[in-house]
Amino acid sequence: MTRTLESRRADDMTDLERDLVHLARMALAGRGQDVQMLLQRMARRYSRSNEAIGKALQDLLRDAPSADAPLRGLGNTAPVPLDMDSRVPLIRPDHLAPTVTPVLSRDVRDAVDQLCEEHLGRDRLLSAGLTPSRSALFVGPPGVGKTLVARWIASRLDLPLLVLDLSSVMSSYLGRTGGNIRKVLDYAKASPSILLLDELDTVAKRRDDGAEVGELKRLVTVLLQEIDDWPASSLLLAATNHGDLLDPAVWRRFEAVIDFPLPDAAQLREALEQYCEGEAPSDVLTVIARSLAAQGASYSEAHRVMTTARRRAALADQPVGAKLLDVCGEQLRQLPFAERVRLAVDLVQSDHMSQRRVHELSGISRDTIRKRVRHQESQG
Structure with missing residues (x-):
């Protein structure tokens, strides 16, 4: 009754x-x-x-309190969540401002710009009865700029970036791992912020994977619930190098999925120009970019090449450009001879470098370059 x-x-x-x-x-x-x-x-x-x-x-x-929320600036007033066993912090603020502008493909840049515009135009969306995207998944091989883009978005939105080390939440007592994840996400949701879940595949593996124990499968369910509950005043970003390992339900939970491809030669050259800060000859950068692209290199590998040249130049008290020539030769020698010849001919024909300069950079004899150029011209 x-x-x-x-x-x-x-x-x-x-x-x-x-x-x-x-x-x-x-x-x-x-x-x-x-x-x-x-x-x-x-x-x-x-x-x-x-x-x-x-x-x-x-x-x-x-x-509602957002722009002056405690998390901005000095950080959330709540204590940083710790693992109960190790007492290690489960989350860390990333205060590193991007020192370079990310070099992105058009598709990636458009998707990132859309995310930023939605959050910067939050008031207009609310007036229309809409909310900005709350989550995005970054998928791509290591070193293609996923973490850099997260920092760049945080800088553009003027929000703190928090990074969750998923390996740190994996407690020695598996039953506590779900609690660790909830503590971290509750902390991040306390004030507007950007939370980056790096290496998402560490915990969000397919639930039909027979190699995983039941507790790890339950973690996926916990994570899905937390993604669904994410506030529109913040942005949840996740990054993975192995999208094929993710549970299919995880893909559906993210409002945006952005694929980060390996950079091509033009993108690598643009990145190298930023890394060298005007201290290297243009043609040397072109050759290195072409060589790296032929090897399927990432931005992080291009940055390592430039850092190596800078260190050698500093130790030898010589210009960076001079040492970059040595590094350029080392990069080219990693290519098969046939690929080096193809690249040398392409530099002469496409980039209009002199055969002498291409010989100096590639180590391919001028006679070989001349013969190959004539052969291709006759075939064309």
């Missing part, structure tokens, strides 16, 4: 009254992020039937 009366009361409630009861229940339970999400839904719903209520809710969401 009592249940029947309660059902009737629930049926007699208006949508607004039901939302208010739901809102009160979540507020009393201390579920702050759920409260914000419900308010966002209410703002969208009532802006059509009751413009005053819709606008009032949108104003509340817009003016």
Whole structure:
């Protein structure tokens, strides 16, 4: 009988009254992020039937503490979560500002710009009853700029970047690992921020993988729940080098999936120009970029080449460009002879370098270059 009366009361409630009861229940339970999400839904719903209520809710969401939140600047006032066993911090703030502009393919840049524009234009989206994307998955081989792009986004949005070392949350007592992840994500959600889950495949593996124990499979479920509950005032980024290892449900949870390909020769050259800061000859950079691209190199490998040349130049008290010539020759010698010849001919024909200069850079004789160029011209 009592249940029947309660059902009737629930049926007699208006949508607004039901939302208010739901809102009160979540507020009393201390579920702050759920409260914000419900308010966002209410703002969208009532802006059509009751413009005053819709606008009032949108104003509340817009003016809610965010720009001056404790996490900005000096960090969250709550203590950094620690692993109960090792007492090692489970999360670390990344204060490194990007020293170079990421060199990205058009598709990647467009996707990243879209993320930033949504969060920078959050007020306009809220006014339209929408919210910015809350999560994005970065997929690509190591060294292609995933972490750099995360720093770049944090800099553009003026939000703190927090990095979760997924290996650190793997407790020696597997039953505590899910709790570690929840503690970290609750800490990150306390104020607007960008959280980067690096090497996501460490924990978010396929649940049909027979090699994984049951506890690790349950971690995937925990992670999916946390992604679903992520607030629109922050951005959850995840990066993986092995997208094929991820559970299919993980892919569906992210609102944006961005594939980071290996850079081509033009992109590597642009990156090298930033790394050398004008201290290396243009043609040397071109040859190194072509050589690295032929080897399937990443941006991190290009940066290592430039760093090696800088160190040698500093120790020998010589210009960076001079030592970069040595590094250039070392890079080219890693290519098969046929590939070196092809590259030498291409430099003469496409980049209009002199045969003498190409010989100096590649080690391929001028006679060989001349014969190959003539042969290709006759074939063309």
